[in-house]
Amino acid sequence: MDTSDTDGRAAADLTARARIRDAALAEFADRGFKGATFQTIADAAGVSTGLIRHHFGSKEGLRRVCDEHAIGTLLDQARSSLGAEAAEPGFMASVYAMGAASARYLARALVEGSPAATEMFDAGSDLAEQFLSATWPDRFPAGGAAVRDAAAVMGAMHLGTLVLHAHLSRRMGADSLDPANLPRTGAAIADIYALMGDYFTGAQGALITEAVASAAHGKDEEDRDE
Amino acid sequence: MDTSDTDGRAAADLTARARIRDAALAEFADRGFKGATFQTIADAAGVSTGLIRHHFGSKEGLRRVCDEHAIGTLLDQARSSLGAEAAEPGFMASVYAMGAASARYLARALVEGSPAATEMFDAGSDLAEQFLSATWPDRFPAGGAAVRDAAAVMGAMHLGTLVLHAHLSRRMGADSLDPANLPRTGAAIADIYALMGDYFTGAQGALITEAVASAAHGKDEEDRDE
DNA sequence: CACCAGGCTGAATGAACGTTTAGCATTCTG
DNA sequence: CAGAATGCTAAACGTTCATTCAGCCTGGTG
Numbered sequence: 453m454d455t456s457d458t459d460g461r462a463a464a465d466l467t468a469r470a471r472i473r474d475a476a477l478a479e480f481a482d483r484g485f486k487g488a489t490f491q492t493i494a495d496a497a498g499v500s501t502g503l504i505r506h507h508f509g510s511k512e513g514l515r516r517v518c519d520e521h522a523i524g525t526l527l528d529q530a531r532s533s534l535g536a537e538a539a540e541p542g543f544m545a546s547v548y549a550m551g552a553a554s555a556r557y558l559a560r561a562l563v564e565g566s567p568a569a570t571e572m573f574d575a576g577s578d579l580a581e582q583f584l585s586a587t588w589p590d591r592f593p594a595g596g597a598a599v600r601d602a603a604a605v606m607g608a609m610h611l612g613t614l615v616l617h618a619h620l621s622r623r624m625g626a627d628s629l630d631p632a633n634l635p636r637t638g639a640a641i642a643d644i645y646a647l648m649g650d651y652f653t654g655a656q657g658a659l660i661t662e663a664v665a666s667a668a669h670g671k672d673e674e675d676r677d678e
Numbered sequence: 679m680d681t682s683d684t685d686g687r688a689a690a691d692l693t694a695r696a697r698i699r700d701a702a703l704a705e706f707a708d709r710g711f712k713g714a715t716f717q718t719i720a721d722a723a724g725v726s727t728g729l730i731r732h733h734f735g736s737k738e739g740l741r742r743v744c745d746e747h748a749i750g751t752l753l754d755q756a757r758s759s760l761g762a763e764a765a766e767p768g769f770m771a772s773v774y775a776m777g778a779a780s781a782r783y784l785a786r787a788l789v790e791g792s793p794a795a796t797e798m799f800d801a802g803s804d805l806a807e808q809f810l811s812a813t814w815p816d817r818f819p820a821g822g823a824a825v826r827d828a829a830a831v832m833g834a835m836h837l838g839t840l841v842l843h844a845h846l847s848r849r850m851g852a853d854s855l856d857p858a859n860l861p862r863t864g865a866a867i868a869d870i871y872a873l874m875g876d877y878f879t880g881a882q883g884a885l886i887t888e889a890v891a892s893a894a895h896g897k898d899e900e901d902r903d904e
Numbered sequence: 905c906a907c908c909a910g911g912c913t914g915a916a917t918g919a920a921c922g923t924t925t926a927g928c929a930t931t932c933t934g
Numbered sequence: 935c936a937g938a939a940t941g942c943t944a945a946a947c948g949t950t951c952a953t954t955c956a957g958c959c960t961g962g963t964g
Contacts, residue, residue: 563842641831728943918953923949
């Protein structure tokens with residue numbers, strides 16, 4: 453993994469190799485793996501397309517390096533945030549603190565599929581599982597099906613704010629990944645949880661839960677041709 | 679919009695045109711717009727690539743038809759679910775009731791960008807905004823910045839379970855978009871809201887809110903080269 | 905100085921793929 | 935029945951793009 457905090461890190465990151473990687477991170481995030489081209493990446497990095505091949509071998513190789521760099525940056529960030537609060541809340545904090553470049557890359561990778569994205573989702577779900585079981589052991593017995601489902605859904609919901617950052621930013625009128633705007637997203641999540649809790653513990657909760665269960669039957673899959 | 683419930687709908691959907699559209703929906707969802715090829719779509723639909731051009735003009739034209747079909751299916755579904763519960767809970771119910779084909783297409787479109795995806799996100803956020811303001815008018819004054827942010831974040835979190843369905847399915851051990859498994863996701867969301875409410879209204883909530891705010895300063899954007 | 909290794913360039917190559925074109929078959933229509 | 939329109943196929947075309955190749959430049963080393 454080339455995100456180690458060893459000696460030559462900062463210096464090495466000024467090289468053309470690092471510029472290519474950063475440009476690729478941005479292009480993959482914006483246009484996806486297939487949509488990104490050597491030419492655009494090379495232009496953004498201020499190098500020739502030949503140099504990309506020289507350093508990374510192939511487009512797939514470049515993707516792999518981006519993948520490892522992004523997940524490495526996330527894990528570094530998570531570790532440096534005092535391992536104490538390695539629970540769920542801390543995980544999302546790390547995701548947002550890792551920097552926009554890697555975050556946007558991983559956001560897209562979560563949908564296009566990549567080892568790093570899978571690792572990130574699993575890490576979030578694992579931490580959520582620990583958190584839920586530790587906080588409500590009676591409601592969420594460790595290792596049970598209920599925690600597993602809840603943790604996975606919780607991970608998906610939280611990462612949803614990352615993956616859908618473009619839409620979120622549009623609705624909020626500001627870049628949701630800009631550190632200056634993080635408090636707005638954080639406050640919104642806190643508000644939602646605090647208030648929706650009332651809603652779901654009340655009578656409405658039972659109604660909705662029941663409605664969800666019945667919806668599984670009433671559904672009509674229109675358009676079943678062929 | 680060709681998802682109207684007019685007379686010839688069902689019959690027309692047995693045509694090659696409909697088969698192409700359905701195959702495109704699936705390919706675009708699986709491989710993305712750029713990753714999908716005429717050949718794969720044509721093979722899946724059992725037609726020649728020339729016929730795609732004949733019916734849709736170009737790849738972009740095919741995408742537009744998929745877009746309109748998917749959002750049309752969603753809106754039809756929302757309308758048919760008794761407009762009464764058109765609030766947020768009903769919106770997500772419609773998303774999951776619209777069928778896996780359109781849902782998976784829109785999941786990917788939400789990240790790659792498309793008019794239909796934007797319309798869907800906005801619809802979800804708008805309904806969330808109405809719901810939040812109507813339910814907690816003192817906490818969320820209608821038209822204020824707090825509701826707007828909370829509604830956008832809520833929309834992102836809920837749609838996160840759609841966009842990240844591949845990861846969710848992997849963790850849950852079953853296809854999260856299969857109607858048979860909807861109760862699991864629904865129950866998980868209900869559990870999360872019911873319990874996290876306790877957490878955030880307690881002392882922890884204040885701590886986390888504060889931590890989020892301070893994190894906006896303490897962040898270090900490593901890797902600022904170039 | 906001679907030499908060479910590694911960073912780097914730019915054009916050539918070849919495959920993948922969207923698009924175009926020509927034409928066949930079937931079905932309406934007057 | 936003539937003929938026009940529609941659904942459809944198959945091959946050719948041209949572009950885009952990842953990959954390859956030949957070689958330049960610079961700095962360090964014997």
